[in-house]
Structures are given as C-alpha cells and as structure tokens.
Amino acid sequence: MLTSCANSPTKSQENFFAMDTYMTVEAYGENAEKAVLEAKEAVVNLEKLLSVNDENSEIYAVNHGKSPDLSEETFDLITLSLDIAEKTHGAFDPTVYPITVAWGFTTDEKHVPESGEIVSLLEKVGYEKAAVSGKKVVLQEGMKLDFGGIAKGYASDKCAEIMRENGVESAIINLGGNVYAIGKRPDGNLWRIGVADPSGEGVEDRAGLLSVSDCAVVTSGNYQRSFTQNGITYGHIIDPKTGYPADNDLLSVTVVAADGTLCDALSTALFVMGLEEAEKFCRENGGFDVILIAKDGEIYVTEGLSDKFTSERTVHTIS
Numbered sequence: 001m002l003t004s005c006a007n008s009p010t011k012s013q014e015n016f017f018a019m020d021t022y023m024t025v026e027a028y029g030e031n032a033e034k035a036v037l038e039a040k041e042a043v044v045n046l047e048k049l050l051s052v053n054d055e056n057s058e059i060y061a062v063n064h065g066k067s068p069d070l071s072e073e074t075f076d077l078i079t080l081s082l083d084i085a086e087k088t089h090g091a092f093d094p095t096v097y098p099i100t101v102a103w104g105f106t107t108d109e110k111h112v113p114e115s116g117e118i119v120s121l122l123e124k125v126g127y128e129k130a131a132v133s134g135k136k137v138v139l140q141e142g143m144k145l146d147f148g149g150i151a152k153g154y155a156s157d158k159c160a161e162i163m164r165e166n167g168v169e170s171a172i173i174n175l176g177g178n179v180y181a182i183g184k185r186p187d188g189n190l191w192r193i194g195v196a197d198p199s200g201e202g203v204e205d206r207a208g209l210l211s212v213s214d215c216a217v218v219t220s221g222n223y224q225r226s227f228t229q230n231g232i233t234y235g236h237i238i239d240p241k242t243g244y245p246a247d248n249d250l251l252s253v254t255v256v257a258a259d260g261t262l263c264d265a266l267s268t269a270l271f272v273m274g275l276e277e278a279e280k281f282c283r284e285n286g287g288f289d290v291i292l293i294a295k296d297g298e299i300y301v302t303e304g305l306s307d308k309f310t311s312e313r314t315v316h317t318i319s
C-alpha cells in the first residue's frame with residue numbers, strides 16, 4: 001500500500017496476520033515500499049520455521065522426535081533462547097511447551113490440568129537438559145520447544161535490519177505488541193509508544209507514553225490470552241518452576257532496548273520473577289530498561305527511561 005501527501009515522505013505500510021497475531025510494518029521515504037515487503041516476507045518465513053503447529057516447520061520436526069539440520073535462523077534463536085534461560089535462571093524457558101499444551105493454551109480448550117499431570121510433565125521441562133551440537137538441537141525424550149515468548153522480538157530485529165539495509169530512516173514495526181522504532185517520525189519527532197495499563201485506570205487505558213528512537217519496546221502480561229475457570233483467571237505465561245501460570249504482584253512488564261529479541265524474552269522472564277526479583281535482576285544486569293506495573297497500581301522504571309517515559313501517575317525509579 002502506498003500513500004503520499006505534499007511535503008511529507010512517501011509512506012508504505014503492510015498489515016498482516018502471522019505468528020498468531022496482527023502485525024503492521026510502516027516505513028517512510030525512498031525504498032520504504034521494498035523494505036516493508038521484504039520485512040513481511042522475513043516474518044512469514046520465520047513463522048514457517050518456528051511454528052509449533054505447522055507440520056512442515058523445523059520446530060514441529062524437533063518436537064516430534066526428529067533431529068533435522070537446523071536453518072541458521074532456528075539455530076540462532078535456540079542458542080539465544082538457551083542463553084537467556086540461563087541468565088534468568090529458567091524464568092524464561094523455551095522448553096516449557098509441554099506444560100503450555102497441558103493447559104490447552106495452544107487450543108480453544110483452555111483448562112486447568114490435573115496437578116499430577118503437571119508434576120509429571122515438569123520432568124520434561126528444563127533448559128539445562130537441552131543443548132545445541134553441530135547444526136542440531138539435542139533434547140531428552142519427551143522434551144519440546146516453543147518460541148512464543150521470543151520469536152516476535154527476533155522477527156522485529158530482522159525487520160529492523162531490513163529497514164537499515166534499505167536505508168530507511170523512519171519506520172515503526174508492530175508485531176502484535178512487539179514494537180521496533182527506527183529513527184524518528186517523518187516530522188522529525190521521536191516515536192511515541194503508549195504503554196498499556198492492564199488495570200484500565202490510566203488516561204485512555206494507558207499507564208504512560210514512551211518517546212523513543214532506534215529501539216524495541218516489548219510488553220508482557222498475563223492479562224492477554226487468559227481464561228477463567230471457577231472464578232480464577234489463568235494467564236498464558238507459565239512459571240517453569242511450578243508449571244502454573246505466573247501469578248504474582250506484577251500486572252505487566254515492558255522492556256526497552258536496541259535488541260528486540262532480548263526485550264521479548266526478558267519481558268516474559270521478568271513477569272515470571274515478580275516485582276522484587278525483577279527489580280534485583282535490573283540492578284544486577286545492564287543494557288536494557290524496564291517499566292514494571294504492579295497490581296497495586298505502582299509503576300517502577302529504570303533510570304534510563306527517566307526522560308523518555310511520561311505518566312500522570314507517580315513513577316518510582318529502580319536504582
């Protein structure tokens with residue numbers, strides 16, 4: 001799609017559905033149309049490799065006892081995932097998939113599994129039992145992988161790379177809430193990204209606004225893709241230690257960094273950790289910023305966002 005108006009650079013935009021979510025890639029200027037189409041193609045190709053449901057995907061083969069030589073992208077993503085799993089002490093764990101299946105999160109029939117089923121499936125979970133060797137991934141019997149918590153961030157990095165290769169200096173990529181901002185808006189201002197308020201108290205249901213350039217912004221929370229049984233709401237982010245959906249003092253976690261893959265995996269991991277452990281992780285590790293929204297309504301942000309995040313509410317600094 002191509003639109004143009006006087007004095008402003010040409011805009012190109014593609015809206016599509018991939019990786020189980022709605023995606024938008026919007027770019028401005030020369031080469032924008034080519035870049036946008038290439039970005040869409042890259043996301044669709046990644047989905048073909050990584051989908052847990054597509055019988056022709058590499059991950060499907062891996063999850064069904066086969067051991068194919070992996071494509072560079074799949075190998076890369078497995079390596080990155082296992083690395084982040086180690087750094088987050090398993091709060092992010094790409095091997096949690098058997099548990100996700102037991103809860104029915106992959107189907108329309110979500111339900112609370114028997115506790116015995118969870119206990120026995122936990123034996124099939126654990127990043128430390130998975131390894132890469134040559135071009136292959138080695139799993140123990142019954143183990144399965146899922147990149148639902150990181151693939152959109154990885155795809156956003158690929159899109160950003162494509163924009164840069166094409167010389168695009170202004171673009172905004174939104175892969176189902178995994179945002180990547182390239183350069184500035186065509187009017188020269190920073191890109192402004194609304195941070196959702198899952199409790200719905202904020203202005204227009206926003207907890208605040210982030211003004212950014214050349215970085216990813218990724219939010220995780222259990223308020224999406226959840227279900228309610230006997231009055232209890234269960235979310236799709238699983239605590240790999242318990243096999244139950246993470247349920248702590250956090251409502252949502254937003255991670256901001258140039259590395260979209262890291263943002264995606266970390267937003268999932270910090271959500272599993274809960275407020276205190278997430279704050280500790282932020283103090284002990286650098287290279288990214290966060291906005292933590294607690295269930296009691298309090299907002300906590302790292303220092304790097306002090307002049308980038310604006311909110312009508314009181315914001316505490318993590319330092």
Ligand code: ADP
Pocket residue numbers: 091092093094096100105146147148149150152176177219220221224225236237238239240264267268272
């Ligand atoms: P969203 O997909 O809504 O953007 P996340 O990035 O937080 O949210 O990813 C959640 C998805 O990641 C789940 O749907 C599931 O496929 C997978 N997942 C759930 N729990 C974990 C976990 N602890 N570590 C890694 N992946 C997880």
Ligand code: MG
Pocket residue numbers: 148149150220263264265266267268
């Ligand atoms: Mg994630």
